[in-house]
Amino acid sequence: MYLFKYSNESFSKLIVSLQPLYQLNKLLMSEFWIYFQIGLKHVLDIHAYDHVLFLIALAVPFSFKDWKRIVLLVTLFTLGHTMALMLSVFGIIAIKVNVVELLIPVTIVITALFNLFTAGKSSKKESVNLVFFITLFFGIIHGLGFSNYFKSILGGDATSKILPLSEFALGIEAAQIVVVFVVLILSYIVQTVFRFSKRDWTLVMSAFIIGVVIPMIVESEIWIR
DSSP states (O other), rough: OOHHHHHHHHHHHHHHHHHHHHHHHHHHHHHHHHHHHHHHHHOOOOOOOOOHHHHEEEHHOOGGGGHHHHHHHHHHHHHHHHHHHHHHHHHHHOOOOHHHHHHHHHHHHHHHHHHHHHHSSSHHHHHHHHHHHHHHHHHHHHHHHHHHHHHHHHOSSGGGGHHHHHHHHHHHHHHHHHHHHHHHHHHHHHTTTTTOOOOHHHEEEEEEEHHHHHHHHHHOGGGGO
């Protein structure tokens, strides 16, 4: 009985001593979830569908058997996006908003046009490497488009924003994987149930994306003087 009482008291003291650590962990998890959700909503926002359009253009030429390549492409895009935010946060790079808002739909059109010209062709190693590089570069462009808003919701100095930036990047990565997974499922259904060839499916979707994005370029504020 004495030993049990002693152990129980020791355990109670341990719990009390761990309370500050528990509260800190709870606060960190709460903060993590906030920025993780911002990353999710940044990609899945129905009113800012340019990000989703780019992901569709990026994923539509692929199937489930190419999952390693598409995950790498998505991760490269997230890396470029995060690099742009970090460079902006530290004041290393700054581009006018209207220029970035023009470049974002341009990157989508370029990706869709690339699909049109390469649909049905066997991809060579050189072209794959080019796609990887372009995806990273386009991630930087898209990241610059969000940099002003991201800086506005964070206080403190630049170094204090690194952790929230990482949490935000994880939210982006998770949302992008969800979008790509949906595109791959839709591609599978269209190609197996409706008997679309992979080439025709890529051509139709890429043409659709170009049709949606061209007005975004034409209506850009950069043309207004």
